[in-house]
Amino acid sequence: MSAAGGAAPAAPSPAPRRRARRGAGRAASWLPGLLLVSPSIVLIAVFVYGMIGWNTALALSDKHAPIEEGSFAGLENLAALWQEARWPAAVANAAVFTVFFVGGALLLGWLLGLLLEKGIAGEPVLRTLFLAPMAVSFIATGVVWRWLMNPAPAERATGLNALFVHLNLDFLVNDWWTAPDLGMAAMALPAVWQLSGYIMALFLAGFRGVPEELREAARVDGCSEWQVYRHVVMPQLRPVTLTAVIILGHMSLKVFDLIIAVAGKQIAADVPAVYMWTMVFEVRDPAKGAAIATYLLLAVAVFVVPYLVWTVRKERSEGR
Amino acid sequence: MRRRWTRASAAALGAVLAASGCGGGGGGNQVEVFSWWTGGGEEAGLNALIDRFEQDNPGTEFVNAAVAGGSGTNAQAVLEGRLQSQDPPDSFQGHAGAELLDYIEAGYLQPLDDLYDEQGLREALPEQLVEQISHDGSVYSVPVNIHRSNVMWFNPSVLEEAGVEEPPRTLDELIGALDAVEEKTDAIPMAVGAQWTVDHLLESVLLGSLGPEGYNALWEPGADWDTPEVAAALADFEAVMEHTQEESAAEDWQEAAQRVAEGEAAFNIMGDWAAGYFDELGKTAGEDYDWAPSPGTEGTYMWLSDSFTLPVGAPNEEAARTWLELVGSKGGQDAFNPLKGSIPARSDADPQAYADSPYLSAALEEWQSGPELAGSFWHGVTVDNRWKNDIDTAVGLYLQDGDLDGLQAALHQAAQAE
Numbered sequence: 035m036s037a038a039g040g041a042a043p044a045a046p047s048p049a050p051r052r053r054a055r056r057g058a059g060r061a062a063s064w065l066p067g068l069l070l071v072s073p074s075i076v077l078i079a080v081f082v083y084g085m086i087g088w089n090t091a092l093a094l095s096d097k098h099a100p101i102e103e104g105s106f107a108g109l110e111n112l113a114a115l116w117q118e119a120r121w122p123a124a125v126a127n128a129a130v131f132t133v134f135f136v137g138g139a140l141l142l143g144w145l146l147g148l149l150l151e152k153g154i155a156g157e158p159v160l161r162t163l164f165l166a167p168m169a170v171s172f173i174a175t176g177v178v179w180r181w182l183m184n185p186a187p188a189e190r191a192t193g194l195n196a197l198f199v200h201l202n203l204d205f206l207v208n209d210w211w212t213a214p215d216l217g218m219a220a221m222a223l224p225a226v227w228q229l230s231g232y233i234m235a236l237f238l239a240g241f242r243g244v245p246e247e248l249r250e251a252a253r254v255d256g257c258s259e260w261q262v263y264r265h266v267v268m269p270q271l272r273p274v275t276l277t278a279v280i281i282l283g284h285m286s287l288k289v290f291d292l293i294i295a296v297a298g299k300q301i302a303a304d305v306p307a308v309y310m311w312t313m314v315f316e317v318r319d320p321a322k323g324a325a326i327a328t329y330l331l332l333a334v335a336v337f338v339v340p341y342l343v344w345t346v347r348k349e350r351s352e353g354r
Numbered sequence: 355m356r357r358r359w360t361r362a363s364a365a366a367l368g369a370v371l372a373a374s375g376c377g378g379g380g381g382g383n384q385v386e387v388f389s390w391w392t393g394g395g396e397e398a399g400l401n402a403l404i405d406r407f408e409q410d411n412p413g414t415e416f417v418n419a420a421v422a423g424g425s426g427t428n429a430q431a432v433l434e435g436r437l438q439s440q441d442p443p444d445s446f447q448g449h450a451g452a453e454l455l456d457y458i459e460a461g462y463l464q465p466l467d468d469l470y471d472e473q474g475l476r477e478a479l480p481e482q483l484v485e486q487i488s489h490d491g492s493v494y495s496v497p498v499n500i501h502r503s504n505v506m507w508f509n510p511s512v513l514e515e516a517g518v519e520e521p522p523r524t525l526d527e528l529i530g531a532l533d534a535v536e537e538k539t540d541a542i543p544m545a546v547g548a549q550w551t552v553d554h555l556l557e558s559v560l561l562g563s564l565g566p567e568g569y570n571a572l573w574e575p576g577a578d579w580d581t582p583e584v585a586a587a588l589a590d591f592e593a594v595m596e597h598t599q600e601e602s603a604a605e606d607w608q609e610a611a612q613r614v615a616e617g618e619a620a621f622n623i624m625g626d627w628a629a630g631y632f633d634e635l636g637k638t639a640g641e642d643y644d645w646a647p648s649p650g651t652e653g654t655y656m657w658l659s660d661s662f663t664l665p666v667g668a669p670n671e672e673a674a675r676t677w678l679e680l681v682g683s684k685g686g687q688d689a690f691n692p693l694k695g696s697i698p699a700r701s702d703a704d705p706q707a708y709a710d711s712p713y714l715s716a717a718l719e720e721w722q723s724g725p726e727l728a729g730s731f732w733h734g735v736t737v738d739n740r741w742k743n744d745i746d747t748a749v750g751l752y753l754q755d756g757d758l759d760g761l762q763a764a765l766h767q768a769a770q771a772e
Binding site: 180214 | 427430431438456460461540548549550600603606618739740743747750751753754764
């Protein structure tokens with residue numbers, strides 16, 4: 035998901051200590067550990083942070099064609115994006131998509147997790163079934179949902195619209211992702227379908243992690259089953275919920291493959307990542323592409339950085 | 355264009371990564387030719403050219419460096435990387451015209467004027483074509499084929515049902531016919547597909563309304579789009595768009611064309627690669643579908659062309675020139691085009707080679723009769739990538755908000771940006 039994990043430095047093994055006592059120098063105690071992690075430090079420094087730096091430099095330059103040298107242009111590219119019609123629309127699309135995708139997957143995942151936790155029959159089978167969509171790539175999901183969400187009207191309906199017509203539910207026939215205002219909400223459906231099983235697994239683990247004694251105690255105190263969940267179980271699931279929001283949120287902001295598979299490169303379903311691709315590979319405008327990439331990075335950082343801060347603090351307070 | 359856009363993303367990343375790793379060997383007796391012809395008739399045509407090349411040049415190994423996907427966008431991303439790292443192939447495919455401008459201005463391409471003179475290509479190709487692919491008086495690529503953009507495909511039985519006796523010849527007649535189809539039949543009057551097919555429709559409407567001279571003048575940098583003539587053309591465009599199907603955004607050109615052949619739609623304006631698609635579907639010309647120049651464009655051939663270039667620093671320049679000679683020759687073009695489903699750029703092709711396809715025979719006859727020429731903007735003849743993208747964005751925003759004045763203003767602005 036992200037490169038944040040990183041390998042923890044290995045604790046010095048007894049062997050080097052012995053050698054150190056024999057007078058091989060104090061370096062021996064930390065050197066093997068450093069040698070062990072240095073390849074990944076170097077690789078991350080170059081290929082993650084080096085590239086981020088390069089991208090930022092490009093975004094702040096006026097290199098608008100691959101052949102130009104480009105010089106420093108300040109925040110010009112970043113500001114110019116907001117002057118055009120396409121960029122704000124793409125941002126709005128991404129925002130609608132994020133709200134419905136994160137909200138939908140969270141709600142559905144929580145509900146499925148709850149049902150399984152309450153001991154529905156055939157739980158192992160259902161759990162596998164709900165998780166299965168995770169194994170499918172967004173491209174494949176998109177190709178199928180492109181057909182399912184065909185916006186043809188009742189007389190030519192295919193996909194889900196045809197199902198609605200068949201069931202005499204004509205009022206449900208709709209434009210799906212081609213609808214002008216909330217089309218991106220429909221675009222979130224395949225993503226919700228794909229990720230809610232995963233969120234279910236997170237919540238299920240969370241539910242199971244709440245000790246039965248706590249619930250018993252609440253019940254003894256006269257809580258209804260609803261109150262047990264509302265006041266005892268859910269507060270303990272905050273870390274799980276936060277994790278789920280971070281994972282879904284950063285996926286959502288970067289969404290590219292699903293959009294390409296369902297809609298292709300059309301303004302109707304334009305999002306920043308698709309716009310960036312067009313700028314870099316079709317228009318060949320490095321500075322503008324990098325400016326969009328910078329905004330994407332910032333948007334993801336808004337989700338990820340508070341999470342990292344929170345994790346570090348928590349680990350410290352737990353004395354790890 | 356002739357391939358689904360949806361494949362683009364999957365291959366893109368891999369393609370870029372591959373670019374860094376794969377270096378053309380260079381040296382020795384070989385010629386490395388870069389293209390995006392990897393399937394169907396395109397690949398068959400390329401293979402016919404390769405066979406011929408290897409027969410004529412037994413000592414030279416042919417390296418086919420084709421990159422699949424995204425109607426060339428993946429290939430172009432790979433190519434960009436190779437050109438920037440000064441590792442060019444010996445020859446690469448590109449749409450003739452302004453799409454090559456970025457490469458020319460970057461100094462990646464050698465002018466081919468001497469090759470044109472040696473091979474007599476200035477005489478063999480239509481004069482106006484050479485003029486339209488020249489940049490500052492020099493030519494930089496050898497066109498191997500010609501596709502036509504301004505073709506109106508229609509379903510004869512649907513037209514009959516609607517009481518439209520003749521295929522419309524002007525935009526007014528077209529709009530009248532669309533009204534009639536709307537009223538009297540259940541068919542979709544004008545089938546379009548995803549956003550790019552609307553761009554494609556727009557260029558045919560602009561040509562039909564403004565005529566070849568007015569249309570060609572639009573593509574001069576800084577051209578004035580803020581005129582009543584353009585406004586009238588856009589009003590026609592809007593009138594046509596009112597008769598398109600509402601689910602168009604979820605379809606590509608194949609679905610739109612198929613609707614015509616199946617009788618679900620009356621008209622579709624699409625390039626002549628649709629003829630090859632109708633053949634694939636087993637449809638009969640004149641019965642299941644028929645064609646005419648898109649309304650108002652009779653006598654004008656709105657063309658696009660695949661061509662091959664000679665990069666600066668090509669490792670095997672001699673062999674590359676031999677390849678370009680083959681590509682520009684009558685024999686080479688007549689071997690390639692019947693398989694690809696296009697007509698040769700040369701005007702002296704042998705009609706016998708195209709007799710199997712009713713469309714190609716008719717197209718070749720028209721091409722050889724010396725029509726007026728206009729370049730297709732959407733397919734990279736008249737505008738570079740930036741301008742083309744600006745127009746595409748303007749059209750996409752128009753499809754969202756329906757603001758016709760906004761569309762004209764955006765088109766005008768796009769022309770001024772050059």
